[in-house]
Amino acid sequence: MKELGKQTVLVALGGNAILQPKQEATFQNQYENVKTSCEFLAKLVKNGYNLVVTHGNGPQVGTILRQNEEASHVVPPMPLDVCSAESQGFIAYMMQQALYNELTKLGLKKNVVSIVTRTEVAKNDPAFSNPDKPIGVFYSEEEAKKLSEEKNWVVAEDAGRGWRRVVPSPAPLNIVESESIVDLIDAGHIVISCGGGGIPVVKKEDGTYEGVEAVIDKDRSGCKLAEQIKADIFVILTDVENVYVNYGKENQKALTHVSLEELEGYIAEGQFSAGSMGPKIEAAQKFAQQGGTSIICALNKADLALEGKSGTRISK
Ligand SMILES: Nc1ncnc2c1ncn2[C@@H]1O[C@H](COP(=O)(O)OP(=O)(O)O)[C@@H](O)[C@H]1O
Numbered sequence: 314m315k316e317l318g319k320q321t322v323l324v325a326l327g328g329n330a331i332l333q334p335k336q337e338a339t340f341q342n343q344y345e346n347v348k349t350s351c352e353f354l355a356k357l358v359k360n361g362y363n364l365v366v367t368h369g370n371g372p373q374v375g376t377i378l379r380q381n382e383e384a385s386h387v388v389p390p391m392p393l394d395v396c397s398a399e400s401q402g403f404i405a406y407m408m409q410q411a412l413y414n415e416l417t418k419l420g421l422k423k424n425v426v427s428i429v430t431r432t433e434v435a436k437n438d439p440a441f442s443n444p445d446k447p448i449g450v451f452y453s454e455e456e457a458k459k460l461s462e463e464k465n466w467v468v469a470e471d472a473g474r475g476w477r478r479v480v481p482s483p484a485p486l487n488i489v490e491s492e493s494i495v496d497l498i499d500a501g502h503i504v505i506s507c508g509g510g511g512i513p514v515v516k517k518e519d520g521t522y523e524g525v526e527a528v529i530d531k532d533r534s535g536c537k538l539a540e541q542i543k544a545d546i547f548v549i550l551t552d553v554e555n556v557y558v559n560y561g562k563e564n565q566k567a568l569t570h571v572s573l574e575e576l577e578g579y580i581a582e583g584q585f586s587a588g589s590m591g592p593k594i595e596a597a598q599k600f601a602q603q604g605g606t607s608i609i610c611a612l613n614k615a616d617l618a619l620e621g622k623s624g625t626r627i628s629k
């Protein structure tokens with residue numbers, strides 16, 4: 314185990330850290346949320362960790378796609394992979410600005426850099442014919458079904474929170490820019506990368522890459538990135554303090570330290586919802602299986618969770 318302060322922590326920021334489901338997607342709302350998130354991230358840097366940040370983009374990429382489609386009679390629309398790249402740049406800009414400012418307030422002089430990151434996926438991933446990744450804003454069932462008919466969208470219910478448009482979400486196979494990210498960490502920089510799961514690309518037979526229309530899950534890509542950059546700890550930040558068993562029921566119980574064996578039992582019992590906690594557990598489990606430590610915790614308790622005083626810690 315490396316001494317504390319030399320450890321690399323990869324933090325995956327949940328959608329709520331950028332935009333809460335009931336908020337309007339204005340720049341100001343999103344920047345205010347990002348500023349709050351960065352106050353907590355800055356504490357990790359102050360505590361001496363090397364920090365790499367990744368984040369979701371579901372609401373933002375959906376909005377950008379819609380802007381493109383609605384304005385297609387006046388401006389040529391961009392494909393979904395380009396919308397992903399746009400959302401990566403937009404969110405990374407907010408974080409780069411907010412995190413730099415928070416560090417400056419703490420008297421810390423650090424470079425915060427963002428990388429336009431591509432994630433390789435398989436051309437024949439079954440997800441391409443089974444769209445299930447929710448993007449954009451929430452609708453009522455009636456509105457969603459009407460939009461689906463009018464605009465030829467695929468729509469689905471999102472984890473009990475309302476209806477949303479869904480797009481293909483293939484599995485991440487390789488984070489193309491991972492070596493450059495390692496170089497930046499080694500140089501002492503804070504890196505924002507792989508936002509929105511990374512821009513989905515497929516590798517052609519001649520070794521070149523081509524963009525594909527999809528949105529990759531940021532927790533799954535976060536796990537892949539943590540593995541490729543050899544992070545020590547993979548932290549998934551969300552809006553609940555712990556992972557729970559019997560979540561929302563009278564006998565709900567917070568999990569603090571969970572072994573892989575114990576976790577497998579809970580997964581088999583169906584304790585984690587497919588559209589929300591499920592992907593986080595899958596990513597955390599995978600990283601722990603490779604020997605790392607995964608933590609799922611609340612954004613405002615990230616520093617405590619790294620001290621083992623909050624959150625759910627999963628390890629071998
Ligand atoms: N077993 C569970 N333990 C804790 N939270 C759970 C569980 N099952 C479902 N959830 C839900 O998962 C949500 C977090 O997932 P999600 O909203 O997708 O996160 P984010 O947008 O932060 O990535 C929590 O707000 C909670 O309602």
Ligand SMILES: NC(=O)OP(=O)(O)O
Nearest residue numbers: 369370371509530531
């Ligand atoms: N790409 C992605 O997983 O985004 P959300 O976390 O916002 O759904």
